[in-house]
Amino acid sequence: MLEWFDAHGNVKPGIHEWSLTQFAQCFVFDQQMSSTRQEIAQGFLRLFHEILDVTERVEVLVGGPFATQQINPTEISLVTIIPAQHLSGLTAPKRKRLAGKFNGKETAKAYGCNSLLLVSYDPADPAYQAYLNEQKLYYQLLMYDKKNRPQGIIKLTIDRAGLESAFATLYAGGITE
């Protein structure tokens, strides 16, 4: 595990595509001294249970203090990427389900996840250029820590089966929805 981190305890710079199992192992189960990580993970699971009710699979960029060796981080920083076509034609209850899930610090109060949204578009879409600009900003925000030191970004692909398998121990203890 140590080979993934630099001298400051940050994941080494770059975009790292990890499996959910690797992510859960590294930032939750291998950090047994932490008194906050399991609780944040519970919030993460609740958040994605609700998001995955609307769209079956999402890509997520993870950064912030949770994705470091900090013992007791207070939140996890996330940018969830959802293709625009997955959001069109949603019923009102599904729209309601997604509301409030990507409101940054407000979402952190309920789920421990400082969660933001990047809607992706195809090159032919009029919103494509705006999407690229937005993507660039989110990457820039996640690739440095609060002291402006480089920090790697973890890229995850999340579906419900993957969540249940990677966090099986937490599921055994019960996930409150």
Place this chain on the structure above:
Amino acid sequence: MSRPSDLALKTLNSQLSEVEQLIADKQTLMDGEPRSFAYELSLTSLLSLKYQLLKEKQDLLGELGYEELDVRLHGDTVATGMAAIKTVSLVLTTIQTLISEIAQAVGKGIGSRGKLTNEVLDTTQLRLHQIYEGPVGFKLLSPKHQLELYPQNDTMHESLVILFDLLDASDNPDVILRYAKEIGSRTFNTLIEFVDTLKENDLELTLHWQSFYKKQRQWAGTKTRLTELSEALSEIEELEVSQEELDGLILEASAIKGTFKFNISETGEIIAGTFNEAIREQIADVYDKRPIKGYFEKTVLRAMKSQKTRTFWVLQHLE
């Protein structure tokens, strides 16, 4: 060598500029597709990010923020660089009254009578910060306050938006009609008095507003514009006030803004308006789910010159 906080501040400022540009781009896209849920959700996320960055900046600077208002007087009566205290106090007091009354109307509902609440006075009371020489002018500051996630929830900020919208509306009866009902007749009359005060004292006035939320607006009240504004404000008339019972479905509802869209079953017409605070929970329960019977107050206002009308709906209660 720069201090770490200088670097952090520079980085934050640059990120704030970028996120503001992204918000503007998103709003332009939304103009072409106003009902896009993807745009709406994405815009909310960007606004949350902007708030987060502003908050970080505020924490870094260790300061609360305030709205800055520069008032400059022009005209023969102040050409020597001096102004009569009576005139100055009248202008400044009327600006203060206008902002407080708009705040009360926006936050507490329209009241043509009644005292301004302490809460409104506390949040809107301007302070004289600086006096300018030639042209005579004043820098006024709002009370210092915390950032709100949505600027429209910031009473002082929202009141200034409405004030500037109205001042800019001399050739736009739609805007005047929209706000005439929202701010109520008392505030509307204060605005007319404000314009008349300037005209009677042979004054022109420039207002410049620098917002805590990085917004800037300026209004140049030249004699021509004051006359146009005075005429535009004076020609609004109330055509009809009635109570209506309508069956239909609430299509959209915003708890933050207190607004709704309602599809009338009988005609298929979609009306939009505001709802009373007391039925907020009820609306959340029925919205987009089941037909209701709504009890509305309907007001129709008309701008006499252009003959444009605007209808206002207030949903008072529902079954």
